[in-house]
Amino acid sequence: xxxxxxxxxxxxxxxxxxxxxxxxxxxxxxxxxxxxxxxxxxxxxxxxxxxxxxxxxxxxxxxxxxxxxxxxxxxxxxxxxxxxxxxxxxxxxxxxxxxxxxxxxxxxxxxxxxxxxxxxxxxxxxxxxxxxxxxxxxxxxxxxxxxxxxxxxxxxxxxxxxxxxxxxxxx
Amino acid sequence: xxxxxxxxxxxxxxxxxxxxxxxxxxxxxxxxxxxxxxxxxxxxxxxxxxxxxxxxxxxxxxxxxxxxxxxxxxxxxxxxxxxxxxxxxxxxxxxxxxxxxxxxxxxxxxxxxxxxxxxxxxxxxxxxxxxxxxxxxxxxxxxxxxxxxxxxxxxxxxxxxxxxxxxxxxxxxxxxxxxxxxxxxxxxxxxxxxxxxxxxxxxxxxxxxxxxxxx
Numbered sequence: 001x002x003x004x005x006x007x008x009x010x011x012x013x014x015x016x017x018x019x020x021x022x023x024x025x026x027x028x029x030x031x032x033x034x035x036x037x038x039x040x041x042x043x044x045x046x047x048x049x050x051x052x053x054x055x056x057x058x059x060x061x062x063x064x065x066x067x068x069x070x071x072x073x074x075x076x077x078x079x080x081x082x083x084x085x086x087x088x089x090x091x092x093x094x095x096x097x098x099x100x101x102x103x104x105x106x107x108x109x110x111x112x113x114x115x116x117x118x119x120x121x122x123x124x125x126x127x128x129x130x131x132x133x134x135x136x137x138x139x140x141x142x143x144x145x146x147x148x149x150x151x152x153x154x155x156x157x158x159x160x161x162x163x164x165x166x167x168x169x170x171x
Numbered sequence: 172x173x174x175x176x177x178x179x180x181x182x183x184x185x186x187x188x189x190x191x192x193x194x195x196x197x198x199x200x201x202x203x204x205x206x207x208x209x210x211x212x213x214x215x216x217x218x219x220x221x222x223x224x225x226x227x228x229x230x231x232x233x234x235x236x237x238x239x240x241x242x243x244x245x246x247x248x249x250x251x252x253x254x255x256x257x258x259x260x261x262x263x264x265x266x267x268x269x270x271x272x273x274x275x276x277x278x279x280x281x282x283x284x285x286x287x288x289x290x291x292x293x294x295x296x297x298x299x300x301x302x303x304x305x306x307x308x309x310x311x312x313x314x315x316x317x318x319x320x321x322x323x324x325x326x327x328x329x330x331x332x333x334x335x336x337x338x339x340x341x342x343x344x345x346x347x348x349x350x351x352x353x354x355x356x357x358x359x360x361x362x363x364x365x366x367x368x369x370x371x372x373x374x375x376x377x378x379x380x381x382x383x384x385x386x
Binding site for chain 1: 176177178179180181182183184185186189190192193194196197200201205207208209265266268323324325326327380381382383384385386
């Protein structure tokens with residue numbers, strides 16, 4: 001990112017190649033809509049170009065990029081007042097996707113988890129994703145979201161509790 | 172430690188089409204000129220100071236204000252201009268939540284100062300709300316600049332209110348040399364305009380789609 005800040009446009013292509021897939025996965029889980037995640041991926045990298053000077057040297061690039069993606073996703077959901085729907089994959093013939101949990105090879109279980117996750121409030125979903133999927137500490141999440149680390153911890157744990165409740169409910 | 176809660180499976184990677192679209196978008200953006208947030212601070216601060224200087228010049232030239240009266244308000248004027256510039260910087264800088272909270276304290280201190288430094292004052296022939304309306308009027312240009320600059324960063328209510336309060340210092344400063352009424356008048360009719368500009372900036376900026384979501 002520092003190379004891009006000093007005017008090396010090719011550095012942006014390198015950043016895009018390195019981070020686009022991860023950011024897209026984060027966005028897809030945030031908004032539960034692949035087409036919207038595609039648009040938000042574009043918005044995220046446009047924001048990087050437009051606000052390169054807002055990146056503070058010495059900080060890790062990945063959390064900064066995820067902050068932008070999270071801001072874009074939250075704002076878009078707020079504006080659209082979108083009821084997050086369970087993601088329906090049109091391509092039934094595609095091979096099974098890699099999962100974070102072997103138990104998810106059961107399609108019904110997978111749908112239940114997707115549905116439960118989609119019911120989490122946006123702020124809790126974001127903290128759970130950043131903590132569990134991206135592996136960030138609560139201190140890093142707090143810095144990204146401009147909140148205290150206690151608030152980040154509370155949001156994530158409320159998200160985990162809510163997920164457990166939803167998954168414990170009978171289908 | 173990460174709680175043992177299952178998450179949905181990893182989504183499919185983005186399509187080649189989506190990647191190509193994103194690449195084309197940022198490649199096109201690279202050709203456009205970019206302005207630093209520091210330039211934005213200079214533009215916003217310059218607008219606040221510029222409007223105050225222009226209004227002071229007009230009032231002096233038409234005889235609605237004297238140099239003696241202006242210099243008698245030098246302390247509060249200097250405080251308001253300083254708070255306006257510092258608050259502008261706090262509102263536009265990356266991250267800096269603590270700085271924005273501190274700048275709210277500075278605004279409160281400046282508001283207390285302009286009320287407490289005002290004595291019994293004189294009675295004006297004009298209705299008191301004229302001050303409120305004129306302060307809102309002179310605050311419009313700095314408010315517009317703040318709204319434009321806020322579009323270049325992620326939406327944030329605290330940031331928008333602080334930017335609005337910075338724009339509102341313009342009217343408060345004009346009230347220091349354009350009005351000689353009492354402390355009570357300042358507390359009601361000047362401070363309400365200041366808050367009004369802040370709320371206007373926060374409201375309008377919340378309705379506009381940002382150009383960037385960078386913190």
